[in-house]
Amino acid sequence: MEKFGSALEKNVAELTVMDVYDIAAVVGQEFERIIDQYGCEALSRLMPKVVRVLEILEVMVSRNSIGPETEELRLELDKLRLERMDRMEKEKKHKKVSISRYY
Known part of the structure; x- marks a missing residue:
């Protein structure tokens, strides 16, 4: 798995904000691969939703990181x-x- 893939293997309760950024980087790399192969239209409706989910995850993780x-x-x-x-x-x-x- 890629160098950031370990964040995806962590227990959810142990995630940090940096892990969320690592996950976002992995997802971004996959998006780039799909865009290179199929064009931007293939992800135009999905990308904003994934970005929003990552934003929510970031807030949730930061709230739990006390x-x-x-x-x-x-x-x-x-x-x-x-x-x-x-x-x-x-x-x-x-x-x-x-x-x-x-x-």
Whole structure:
């Protein structure tokens, strides 16, 4: 397989943005071969669709490529959200108890 072909063999969860660029290069080479043999018309409707799929793949991969610092921040944010919800629930219960004392 071509030098960029290894990106096509990777597990999807392990893909990087650079792998997407490598895949785009492989697809581009194949498009060039088809164009050389059959002309531009052979790919005129397909090429924009493939380009769009590669753009989507790039965005999806970049969203999933988070470093350990980002993951740590995400976990801390989740923890703070749970603490806030717990505190709000306790305040709600406290208000109910306070109101019931007056009645």
